[in-house]
Amino acid sequence: MVRSGFAFQVGIHWWGLAGDLQAGYYRLAPTMPAREIAEVIASGQQATAKVTFPEGFTVEQIAARLDETGLCAAQDFLAVAVPANVSGIPLPTGRSLSAQSVEGYLFPATYVFEYGTEPAVLVDEMAEAFRTRVIEGLGPDLVRTHDSLHEVVTIASMIEREARVDKDRPLISSVIHNRLKRGMRLQVDATVLYALGGHKERVTLEDLKVDSPFNTYRHQGLPPHPICNPGEASVRAALRPAKTDYLFYVARPDGSHKFTRTYAEHLKAIRAIRGG
Numbered sequence: 001m002v003r004s005g006f007a008f009q010v011g012i013h014w015w016g017l018a019g020d021l022q023a024g025y026y027r028l029a030p031t032m033p034a035r036e037i038a039e040v041i042a043s044g045q046q047a048t049a050k051v052t053f054p055e056g057f058t059v060e061q062i063a064a065r066l067d068e069t070g071l072c073a074a075q076d077f078l079a080v081a082v083p084a085n086v087s088g089i090p091l092p093t094g095r096s097l098s099a100q101s102v103e104g105y106l107f108p109a110t111y112v113f114e115y116g117t118e119p120a121v122l123v124d125e126m127a128e129a130f131r132t133r134v135i136e137g138l139g140p141d142l143v144r145t146h147d148s149l150h151e152v153v154t155i156a157s158m159i160e161r162e163a164r165v166d167k168d169r170p171l172i173s174s175v176i177h178n179r180l181k182r183g184m185r186l187q188v189d190a191t192v193l194y195a196l197g198g199h200k201e202r203v204t205l206e207d208l209k210v211d212s213p214f215n216t217y218r219h220q221g222l223p224p225h226p227i228c229n230p231g232e233a234s235v236r237a238a239l240r241p242a243k244t245d246y247l248f249y250v251a252r253p254d255g256s257h258k259f260t261r262t263y264a265e266h267l268k269a270i271r272a273i274r275g276g
Contacts, residue, residue: 002034011035017042025115046114053126055108055231056160058194059101062126062229072119080119081106104153104226105130134235141239150225156238157226161190164255169237171259174244184247186216194227 002008011034012018020042027047028037049069053062059081060074067074082101107129113122135142135149145152155176163169179186189203195212208215214223230238248266249257250273258269 001028001030001032001037008034008038012038015039046116048112048114050110050112052110053106053108053229055234056228057108058228059103059106062106066122071113071115071117072122077119077122080123101225102127104157104229106229107133108229108231109133133232137232138235138239141236145239147238151222152235152238153230154222154226156230156235157228158186158188158190158223159237160230160234161193161228162188163234163237163257164251166233168249168257169234170240170242171244171246172249172257173237173241175246175249175259177241178245178247180221182247183220185218185220186222188216191216191223191227194223 012021015035015038017038021038022041022044024041024044024046026040026045028040032040049071051065051069051071053065057065059078063072063074063077063081066072066077082103102123106123106126109126109129111125111129113125134153142149142152147155155173158176159169159172162172176186176188191214192203192207192210193199195210195214196207200207208217211218213219214227216223244259245261246259247261248263248269249259250266250269251257252273258273260266260269
């Protein structure tokens with residue numbers, strides 16, 4: 001960035017900046033004069049990056065995006081966010097959750113982070129946003145529900161991955177709650193895709209055989225933890241399911257869903273939408 005390190009050091013003293021330089025990450029350009037470079041470093045104004053995490057991103061997708069922006073290596077972020085054999089993960093509420101990762105508790109939003117920020121601090125800032133927007137913002141609903149916070153967020157994560165239009169969120173929530181009440185397997189395709197570790201337009205019969213506690217076709221009840229980081233709308237839908245007796249739904253080509261009450265109605269809906 002400078003032609004001569006010795007001349008730069010002399011200049012720093014000449015410009016009266018010798019005691020003001022601050023370690024950190026700065027946005028510089030080769031076209032900047034040496035004095036301007038020194039003044040930027042002396043200002044302490046760290047370089048930042050704006051990064052957006054959409055609703056429904058998984059921890060791995062968040063890690064990949066942080067890596068893309070140069071804010072944090074993906075493996076360093078995952079080492080903090082997905083620790084092995086963790087019995088309790090602290091949240092900003094002062095309580096802790098028994099989980100294997102912070103999946104579900106990193107609020108999807110646009111953040112401005114300084115380069116060089118430690119991965120644990122990145123996790124804390126996103127978890128703090130979750131506390132503010134969800135725990136505080138939806139506090140009255142959380143108090144009224146019989147479900148634990150972990151159950152609410154896990155349901156919200158499935159709604160987030162399944163819903164494509166907002167009006168479907170409370171309806172999908174009602175199907176999940178109705179199936180749980182009846183002791184039915186949830187059979188949510190998004191949980192199978194999470195178990196497989198990828199995305200595809202349609203889940204096959206072979207996919208449904210994946211041996212994973214996240215496969216809700218094979219295992220009854222909720223998956224062990226959220227399958228993504230849901231937005232506020234999906235958390236609200238998890239807390240306020242529509243009052244229906246729906247037990248099934250199938251996706252239409254436009255992304256919306258057809259909801260039905262019986263398996264016979266469900267099969268009829270599939271034939272009508274997919275043909276045959």
